[in-house]
Amino acid sequence: MELLYFGDxxxxxxxxFATLMTIAVSITAMIxxxxxxxxxxxxxxxxxxxxxxxxxxxxxxxxxxxxxxxxYLFFFGGSGAIMFVASIFGxxxxxxxxxxxxxxxxIGIISGAYSTEVFRGALQSIDKGQFEAxxxxxxxxxxxxxxxxxPQMLRLAxxxxxxxxxxxxxDTSLISVTGLVExxxxxxxxxxxxxxxxxxxxxxxxxxLMLTFLSMQLLNRLETKYSxxx
Amino acid sequence: xxxxxxINSFPKLLNATLITLKLLSVSxxxxxxxxxxxxxxxxxxxxxxxxxxYGYSYIFRGTPLLVQIFIxxxxxxxxxxxxxxxxxxxxxxxxxxxxxxxxxxxxAYTSEILRSAFQTIKLGYLEAGKSLGIPSKIIxxxxxxxxxxxxxxxxxxxxxxxxxxxxxxxxxxxxxDLTGVAKYIISTTFKPVEVFIxxxxxxxxxxxxxxxxxKYLEKKYGFQT
Numbered sequence: 001m002e003l004l005y006f007g008d009x010x011x012x013x014x015x016x017f018a019t020l021m022t023i024a025v026s027i028t029a030m031i032x033x034x035x036x037x038x039x040x041x042x043x044x045x046x047x048x049x050x051x052x053x054x055x056x057x058x059x060x061x062x063x064x065x066x067x068x069x070x071x072y073l074f075f076f077g078g079s080g081a082i083m084f085v086a087s088i089f090g091x092x093x094x095x096x097x098x099x100x101x102x103x104x105x106x107i108g109i110i111s112g113a114y115s116t117e118v119f120r121g122a123l124q125s126i127d128k129g130q131f132e133a134x135x136x137x138x139x140x141x142x143x144x145x146x147x148x149x150x151p152q153m154l155r156l157a158x159x160x161x162x163x164x165x166x167x168x169x170x171d172t173s174l175i176s177v178t179g180l181v182e183x184x185x186x187x188x189x190x191x192x193x194x195x196x197x198x199x200x201x202x203x204x205x206x207x208x209l210m211l212t213f214l215s216m217q218l219l220n221r222l223e224t225k226y227s228x229x230x
Numbered sequence: 231x232x233x234x235x236x237i238n239s240f241p242k243l244l245n246a247t248l249i250t251l252k253l254l255s256v257s258x259x260x261x262x263x264x265x266x267x268x269x270x271x272x273x274x275x276x277x278x279x280x281x282x283x284y285g286y287s288y289i290f291r292g293t294p295l296l297v298q299i300f301i302x303x304x305x306x307x308x309x310x311x312x313x314x315x316x317x318x319x320x321x322x323x324x325x326x327x328x329x330x331x332x333x334x335x336x337x338a339y340t341s342e343i344l345r346s347a348f349q350t351i352k353l354g355y356l357e358a359g360k361s362l363g364i365p366s367k368i369i370x371x372x373x374x375x376x377x378x379x380x381x382x383x384x385x386x387x388x389x390x391x392x393x394x395x396x397x398x399x400x401x402x403x404x405x406x407d408l409t410g411v412a413k414y415i416i417s418t419t420f421k422p423v424e425v426f427i428x429x430x431x432x433x434x435x436x437x438x439x440x441x442x443x444x445k446y447l448e449k450k451y452g453f454q455t
Contacts, residue, residue, distance in 0.1 A: 066398030
């Protein structure tokens with residue numbers, strides 16, 4: 001237990017901040033994933049074949065390729081790609097991106113592919129009559145989407161989104177390979193300097209279990225709130 | 231785009247795919263047995279056995295696969311006692327450590343898939359079998375198992391693909407699987423996009439094959455229940 005003391009003697013405070021880092025990366029990745037899902041869900045549902053195939057390519061490639069490979073792509077190629085995109089817009093200076101951004105972005109893209117599938121499924125299972133009724137009643141676009149479609153979609157999507165959250169949370173352990181100090185990386189450092197890997201990796205497992213357990217409790221509450229009848 | 235590098239690295243990556251496939255198939259077979267065992271324990275009426283099986287699947291599904299591999303590869307070697315037993319022959323090899331971690335992990339997911347498949351079998355079928363005087367062993371192998379296979383195929387297909395992606399973690403314990411070799415080539419040539427396209431293409435091809443095999447099996451087991 002001495003190994004977990006806070007301060008200079010133990011690794012308690014380091015592991016505490018590493019846990020916060022894991023939570024921060026997971027939440028950022030989830031939000032980035034939502035942005036990607038908001039972009040690609042309409043593409044996947046589009047009638048235009050070209051747009052449709054872009055949407056399908058995104059979800060198929062990301063869900064069919066290991067997370068670690070995607071992370072390596074962004075870790076080794078991230079700043080190059082951003083500089084390339086920036087050069088299209090006429091910005092030619094060197095851009096360095098930090099581990100937090102690379103990590104959240106690569107996990108975000110992965111989580112976005114899963115979220116896209118969830119939103120697509122939820123939108124498709126809303127009764128067609130709801131769309132037609134909203135159009136016939138002449139609601140403006142804002143009310144049509146935010147007051148009629150979105151609430152119905154969320155209620156169908158939340159149970160699956162909590163699965164996506166679990167996947168995202170566990171995937172963040174992989175960005176330890178890029179050197180970002182989250183739970184896994186901190187345990188690796190602590191295990192290396194104390195020569196007690198069994199204790200630290202088991203403790204990391206306990207931390208992840210705590211995170212998944214607590215977030216499931218919260219998400220279940222959200223689920224009951226949104227699954228009320230109309 | 232460096233086409234030459236892509237062509238040159240293709241055979242190396244293809245060679246590494248063999249290790250990925252070996253890891254995948256061995257751990258899927260072991261995981262299927264572990265999963266079946268724990269699914270049967272989950273349906274046991276004894277609360278303690280039930281809780282134990284639930285705890286196993288909860289722990290393995292609630293923690294990242296990376297932690298599980300690290301505990302087994304780096305952690306277990308620390309126990310002095312283990313080093314004296316025959317288990318050490320297995321545990322000092324990263325290959326076997328990865329297989330143990332993957333099998334236990336996929337076993338946990340498989341047990342959940344099989345449990346829900348067994349539980350959705352209508353009681354009427356079992357009762358019909360019983361009233362026809364069919365021995366319970368044959369009810370299990372000829373009625374419960376085929377229906378359970380049909381029910382669990384779509385979810386198990388996903389699990390196979392997840393496991394295929396999971397085998398990439400073997401590269402973190404020094405195994406040179408497809409991802410391991412891809413990382414090595416990336417870090418020596420600094421051409422991440424080209425290597426990603428080739429390695430990702432190989433992974434996608436494997437996912438495609440698995441997807442279609444499962445589709446075929448779903449058709450084969452598509453009898454009405």
